[in-house]
Amino acid sequence: MKLGEALAERAEAARRVEQLRTRINGSARYQEGELPPEDAAVLLTELDQILDHLESLIRRINRTNAAVPVDDLGTLTDALARRDILRLRHAAITAAADAAAGSGRGHVTRQLRSELKMLAGLPVAELRERADRLAGELRQLEVQIQRTNWEADLLD
Structure with a gap:
């Protein structure tokens, strides 16, 4: 199997x-x-x-x-741990970019010029690029894991 x-x-x-x-x-x-x-x-x-x-x-x-080894990642267990961390990192970076951009839940725009202006505390474009790189790395890792799942025989 x-x-x-x-x-x-x-x-x-x-x-x-x-x-x-x-x-x-x-x-x-x-x-x-x-x-x-x-x-x-x-x-x-x-x-x-x-x-x-x-x-x-x-x-x-x-x-x-x-x-079971997975390319240069170590074992399949190592690859699964890497995938979990990539998912967490991607979610955190995406959430940080959304918060800095003022999008997401609880975002309120200024109604009047006299209201204080909200400024981004993080570089949104850089965070978005980083999130995109992480998403690509995650997709590539998923392919490696799936390929290994269908090539490896189940051990007793």
């Missing part, structure tokens, strides 16, 4: 767990004299089986991520 297939299977298992939790909660209590919509005990057994499978899958994915 390829890592990409395991990731898709993990996502499906996580969705299934949430569905079962909702169904269990809806069937855990019922009014006297009526039947519950479903047998909560049966649903709990199914949930346990899916969670056991999910745990095994997550362990194998993590082992694979820690072992």
